[in-house]
Amino acid sequence: METIIVLVFVFGYLAITLEHSIKIDKLIPALVMMAISWALISLGIDAFPNWFDSAKHALVDNFGGLGHEEKMHLMEETLLHHLGKTAEILVFLLGAMTIVEIIDYFDGFSTIKAAVKFRSRKKILWLFSILAFILSAIIDNLTATIVLISILQKIVKDRDVRIWYAGLIIIAANAGGAWSPIGDVTTTMLWIGNKVSTGNLFLYLFIPSVLCMVVPTIIASFLKPFKGDLELQEEDDKPRSRFSSTMLFLGLGAIVSVPFFKVVTHLPPYVGMMLALGIVAIFAEIYTNSRFEMSQVGQGESVAHEHHSPVHRSLSRIEMPSILFFLGILMAVAALESLGILFGFADSLKENIGLLGTEPSGTLVSDLVVLLLGVGSAVIDNVPLVAASLGMFTEALDDQLWHFIAYSAGTGGSMLIIGSAAGVVAMGMEKIDFFWYLKKISWLALIGFIAGAAAFMVTRTLF
Secondary structure (H helix, E strand, O other): OHHHHHHHHHHHHHHHHOHHHHOOOOHHHHHHHHHHHHHHHHHOHHHOOOOEEOOOOEEOOOHHHOOHHHHHHHHHHHHHHHHHHHHHHHHHHHHHHHHHHHHHHOOOOHHHHOOOOOOEHHHHHHHHHHHHHHHHHHHOHHHHHHHHHHHHHHHEOOHHHHHHHHHHHHHHHHHHHHOOOOOOHHHHHHHHOOOOOHHHHHHHHHHHHHHHHHHHHHHHOOOHHHOOEOOEOOOOOOOOOOOHHHHHHHHHHHHHHHHHHHHHHOOOHHHHHHHHHHHHHHHHHHHHHHOOOHHHHHHOHHHHHHHHOHHHHHHHHOOHHHHHHHHHHHHHHHHHHHOOHHHHHHHHHHHHHOOOOOOOOOOHHHHHHHHHHHHHHHHOOHHHHHHHHHHHOOOOOOOHHHHHHHHHHHHHHHHOOOOOHHHHHHHHHHOOOHHHHHHHOHHHHHHHHHHHHHHHHHHOOOO
């Protein structure tokens, strides 16, 4: 039965990686393999020799000797445990995405667009790379990429030039998301899972992440697509909201406050994000009502409110397919973890190469494994790889292994356009060809990844 479940996972993953070839959205195989995996576990619960207790991070003693009802009860508790941990991440992302959409409702990002007054391709490259690096650390790399490519489409006319900028935005956004606890789903998973803390994440990963962004940008600035001046789009006549700048800084400030909320209250980050969303929503409703049109009064209060409510509109525009994909993939990995498969793999690493023994996590062997994890995140989505590492490794909070995993998984996905959420959304928005990206951008991402990894190996010896 274990073999069948592993095969379900493998075929599901294959369908995810071949999403654009088989024309099936990746959330579908993710949800299907999650449901089938847990169904097979339920049906064959008596056939499994081991069970992994995620709360205690150890195998259950004498699992084979338990009765059927006890095993079923244990499975239900484990399923609920994993659903709770997954829900923490999903609710957190829902809050962050909704705040970003509220900012966009008030045209808050036009403040950034208004700053582009020059035509130099090289200057625009650096502007968008730096913005992607900073914004992704604040609003996560997925939403930062959506925002910046949307702005880019309003500035740069030529699509053939625009996709070059989009490629560098992907690299910079993934680099910026790696050093922030709210910048990337995988980093958020490690942070929520109490594997890394905000302060040490910044201490260890900021310099490597900067190099991961700066080195490819420097090289790209000498390439032909970034030489000379650009023909910019003409300004549209759409009037800006007088609250655009206010909502931009309020929204970003609310998201940035979440890590501080966690430190002060010791509550899970999603609680702080819900508070942040509530505060932003209050101001959004107040600002919307202040410009209420009298012509809507005759339509009835509820209809008028719904028509003008920025919260209702923002909730309808968030990226629900991504949320459902994360649900499917995280719960599918949880199925493998619950059967002790990931724990068994970690044990084999212990016995064969001593990766998890008494050696420090900064050994050559562990470095190579984590680097391979980064390369693997380009081929396979980084979310399940980090989810698997959470079930495999038992290192303490802020062990250097977790920081290196956060860097490698966060930035390694830039090497292929399907390797990160930022890449996938850019691919959809600009219809970027997989092989074009592989030929033009992947080598830049690889150089940045290696530069940052080398910097990490140096900086960890200093702290």
